Amino acid sequence: MKNSVKASVGIITGSGFDAFFKQAEAVRVDTPFGDPAPISITDIAGRKVAILARHGSNHGNPPHRINYRANIFTMYILGVKQILATNAVGAINRKLKPGKLVVPHDFVDFTKLRHNTFYDSAPVIHIDMSEPYCPEIRRALVLASEKHSEDICKKAVLVCTEGPRFETPAEISLFRSLACDIVGMTSLPEVVLARELSICYASLCCVSNMASGLQPAQGVDDLTMVADRKRVAMEQVLKEAISLLPSLRSCICATAVKDTTLQRLERYAKGIPFNNRRLQSL
Secondary structure, three states: OOOOOOOOEEEEEOOOOHHHHOOOEEEOOOEOOEOOOOEEEEEEOOEEEEEEEOOOHHHOOOHHHOOHHHHHHHHHHOOOOEEEEEEEEEEOOOOOOOOOEEOOOEEEEEOOOOOOOOOOOOOOOOOOOOOOOOHHHHHHHHHHHHHOOOOEEOOOEEEEEOOOOOOOHHHHHHHHHOOOOEEEOOOOOHHHHHHHOOOEEEEEEEEEEEOOOOOOOOOHHHHHHHHHHHHHHHHHHHHHHHHHOOOOOOOHHHHOOOHHHHHHHHHHHOOOOOOHHHOOOO
């Protein structure tokens, strides 16, 4: 990766957002956590934007096999400060219907096997998650949705499951008792890893189906059809939201990690050899 390649905003998408990549320049980034998904840089609303398809080429990586650390660390190396993500979700809250756009404000993590931190060794780092999704990006997504007359749910609790299987009716019933509104497989640990690098992160979710037990069983093609119908609208919302993002951040995300900790990571970003087992001692 050339040091001159930089971006201030990042977009992490699921499958099908090919329009974002048409005029984008592919870049190669090496990380101490392995290879990230393909990433490109383009201009949107006057900002340099790094766009990453989390599942890789041809949707090759299922949710539980995505290299989340490599993907988020790539954004960090490129200089990204604000990440807008897209997620397809199922509705647990019966008031939400397929096609509804949702901007979650909180989450419950039911993943099991994922690498969910950059800080595996001393000194121990504890990240505050009292407001896990960036309020500034959430506000921009809501305003952008309203400008484009999209039906938007401004707050929701997202529960993330391991996948790749869908949830059982009993699990959905449990999640409802925990005040969860939507369920997906890819928001975690992205949102946590971004916070560990003081990167703002928020998600624009599309309800693709009612969760298990709330409607007859559906095939993957049925769920994909709903997401496909909303894809153009979501792209418009993302572009509009980028134009509304503040250039100077005043949110909790910006100061989540001490500068001295990030400086250790920046040494690797500048090309100094890096061993992920010595993340804290560089």
